[in-house]
Amino acid sequence: MLCQECNERPATLHFTKIDNGEKTMMHLCQQCAQEKGEAFMLNSAFSINNLLAGLLNFHNHVQQAEQPPVVKKEPLQCEECSMTYQQFIQIGRFGCANCYETFKEQINPILRRLHSGDGTHNGKIPSRIGGGLHLRKNIETLKQSIQELITREEFEKAAEIRDQIRSLEKQLDQRDEGGN
Amino acid sequence: MSLEKFLNQAVSSWMSAEGPDSDIVLSSRVRLARNVRDYKFPIVFSSEEGQKIIESVYRSVEGQHFSTIGSLELLVMDELQPLQKRVLVEKHLISPNLANNSVLGACILSENEEVSIMINEEDHIRIQCLYPGLQIAEALKVANEIDDHIEQHVDYAFDENIGYLTSCPTNVGTGLRASVMMHLPGLVLTHQMGRIVPAINQLGLVVRGIYGEGSEALGNIFQISNQITLGKSETDIVEDLQSVVAQLIAEERSAREALAKTSNIELEDKVFRSYGVLSNCRIIESKEAASCLSDLRLGIDMGYIKNISKNILNELMILTQPGFLQQYAGGPLRPDERDVRRASLIRERLNLEQ
Numbered sequence: 001m002l003c004q005e006c007n008e009r010p011a012t013l014h015f016t017k018i019d020n021g022e023k024t025m026m027h028l029c030q031q032c033a034q035e036k037g038e039a040f041m042l043n044s045a046f047s048i049n050n051l052l053a054g055l056l057n058f059h060n061h062v063q064q065a066e067q068p069p070v071v072k073k074e075p076l077q078c079e080e081c082s083m084t085y086q087q088f089i090q091i092g093r094f095g096c097a098n099c100y101e102t103f104k105e106q107i108n109p110i111l112r113r114l115h116s117g118d119g120t121h122n123g124k125i126p127s128r129i130g131g132g133l134h135l136r137k138n139i140e141t142l143k144q145s146i147q148e149l150i151t152r153e154e155f156e157k158a159a160e161i162r163d164q165i166r167s168l169e170k171q172l173d174q175r176d177e178g179g180n
Numbered sequence: 181m182s183l184e185k186f187l188n189q190a191v192s193s194w195m196s197a198e199g200p201d202s203d204i205v206l207s208s209r210v211r212l213a214r215n216v217r218d219y220k221f222p223i224v225f226s227s228e229e230g231q232k233i234i235e236s237v238y239r240s241v242e243g244q245h246f247s248t249i250g251s252l253e254l255l256v257m258d259e260l261q262p263l264q265k266r267v268l269v270e271k272h273l274i275s276p277n278l279a280n281n282s283v284l285g286a287c288i289l290s291e292n293e294e295v296s297i298m299i300n301e302e303d304h305i306r307i308q309c310l311y312p313g314l315q316i317a318e319a320l321k322v323a324n325e326i327d328d329h330i331e332q333h334v335d336y337a338f339d340e341n342i343g344y345l346t347s348c349p350t351n352v353g354t355g356l357r358a359s360v361m362m363h364l365p366g367l368v369l370t371h372q373m374g375r376i377v378p379a380i381n382q383l384g385l386v387v388r389g390i391y392g393e394g395s396e397a398l399g400n401i402f403q404i405s406n407q408i409t410l411g412k413s414e415t416d417i418v419e420d421l422q423s424v425v426a427q428l429i430a431e432e433r434s435a436r437e438a439l440a441k442t443s444n445i446e447l448e449d450k451v452f453r454s455y456g457v458l459s460n461c462r463i464i465e466s467k468e469a470a471s472c473l474s475d476l477r478l479g480i481d482m483g484y485i486k487n488i489s490k491n492i493l494n495e496l497m498i499l500t501q502p503g504f505l506q507q508y509a510g511g512p513l514r515p516d517e518r519d520v521r522r523a524s525l526i527r528e529r530l531n532l533e534q
Contacts, residue, residue: 081224097215111349122353129331
């Protein structure tokens with residue numbers, strides 16, 4: 001077998017690397033191994049995914065400790081991509097968007113911890129598919145401003161805003177009907 | 181063939197052009213992770229699904245001419261030689277993961293190499309914008325434009341509460357990773373990095389070496405990026421990073437001033453020794469090359485060396501990587517041959533300056 005790096009010298013060293021549950025084999029000659037050596041020793045030890053897996057496992061252990069395993073439950077599995085929670089813990093990655101729904105109870109507290117904060121999206125909303133959401137967020141902000149205007153006794157402006165809210169709500173209704 | 185152009189014109193615009201604060205900030209990068217609704221993520225999808233993703237993403241941008249970045253070209257990973265992929269990785273245009281581990285991986289690259297859209301990496305779509313100097317906000321603006329454009333044709337996996345859904349939960353929400361590559365020799369020489377790195381970590385930012393996670397800070401080059409993607413808006417993430425980078429720039433500048441005051445001749449000596457090594461060496465390993473190039477660049481920034489252009493560090497750090505050296509040699513090289521090539525390439529490049 002030839003070294004897979006230089007394809008010249010025979011491979012004398014064979015590495016098996018297990019990264020996030022994925023097994024990769026490397027066949028290298030002495031020289032190439034030396035050069036690559038530092039890179040892969042460092043890489044495997046400490047990555048975000050490993051940290052994440054640690055966090056997930058920790059969460060699991062705590063849960064197990066709190067509830068004595070009286071009944072053995074069916075393992076939780078995603079209907080779309082058939083990933084189980086155990087697999088997710090090992091890989092640190094989800095198989096499809098539906099996994100977020102399937103493992104909601106397990107993942108949401110972890111998301112709050114990973115990202116510090118309340119775990120709610122506060123950024124960009126896709127303009128086309130997020131259309132209804134845009135309208136709802138708009139209505140929310142307008143409702144807040146109406147309260148402010150009323151306390152400042154600016155009733156004319158408040159009335160204008162009220163009309164705006166009504167027309168937005170109408171749009172939203174039409175949208176929901178159209179969607180169904 | 182235009183791929184040849186990509187690979188042969190080794191210097192991308194982010195390496196050669198000068199941006200704001202480019203004496204310390206080498207480059208700014210923004211990456212948006214997106215997935216297509218109703219398709220399984222790349223780690224488990226079928227090859228049919230993967231193929232469809234490539235087609236629909238490419239169709240959404242095909243033939244488009246974006247004002248600032250020029251036209252776009254599709255590169256399919258399976259059709260590239262290992263060496264070609266390695267060169268793209270060394271130029272930071274694609275990730276090592278896309279080059280080596282992806283199934284049906286592809287990349288849509290802009291003419292000026294400022295934009296690359298990776299397809300079927302860990303997520304279906306990763307839009308990446310790379311700019312010289314400190315220009316995170318600009319990079320975000322362009323990434324957003326491309327994102328809006330793709331979204332007109334592709335349904336994204338998005339959730340009202342947790343935002344853009346990504347394969348790894350560390351990216352969910354905005355899917356945004358903003359990072360800045362900084363040259364910080366002053367802070368390293370004054371032994372301040374050990375104090376600064378934990379402080380930066382506390383702010384939800386990560387400090388890494390030049391080639392990402394787990395890599396060493398070769399040539400005193402550090403990459404600083406946000407860790408939190410959920411809960412904050414894109415603008416807040418970018419502003420927070422920017423304010424930390426601004427403080428680091430100030431600290432690096434004052435460290436350099438202090439060095440010039442307290443050990444001017446020692447520093448000048450270090451710079452010229454490294455200059456001497458680079459211009460005379462016949463064999464040089466990548467580590468030594470990186471550290472000498474860092475000294476040389478510091479010497480240029482501090483005015484000890486006047487006749488050499490600043491972008492030599494950015495350029496040679498990339499051009500002396502194994503992939504590029506082999507490209508330059510026109511074939512595979514053993515590590516010892518690479519060290520010889522590296523030395524001659526550096527000498528040649530320095531000669532161009534005179």
